[in-house]
Amino acid sequence: MPFRLTNEGEYAVRLMVYLAGQNRGELVSAREIAKNQNIPQRFLRSIVSQFAKQGFVTAVQGNKGGVRLAEGAEYKTLLEVIEAVEGQIYLNVCMQGLDVCQFSSQCAVHLVWREAQDAVQKILGGKTILELSNTNLLHASSSGFAGTEQMCGVPITDPG
Secondary structure, X not given: OOOOOOHHHHHHXXXXXXXHOXXXXXXXXXXXXXXXXXXXXXXXXXXXXXXXXXOOEEEEOOOOOEEEEOOOHHHOEHHHHHXXXXXXXXXXXXXXXXXXXXXXXHOHHHHXXXXXXXXXXXXXXXXXXXXXXXXXXXHHHHOOOOOXXXXXXXXXXXXX
């Protein structure tokens, strides 16, 4: 199937960027993450469970539990986060191989799709979660936001 970032993929990116901006080693409650990043609880539970199994996050159950980035996960790329939830990115079905498109080995348009897909993967693979978090926090602090709810991965500040 051609690539389109789903809500779950968007929420996964928000989760990872948000956690990268938190104090290292501190657990963040699921309630705080859901509220600050506008992620429905059911999606958050699913993503955290999946990412814990894949080594992206550490999840601790219980009253004093929460979620934090796993060691080294801040260096995961945007591509790795998206593909962990969405699967491999294909800009067009023909990029999946000859069993999906019999013309891909002899089609000029296929070459364009390949070039575009390679460019997307290079861009997404060139940005780490830590870089994105740092950029967001820098923008939030320098732009005078009273509330930063417009920015993925940045805590919503409470004006009161």
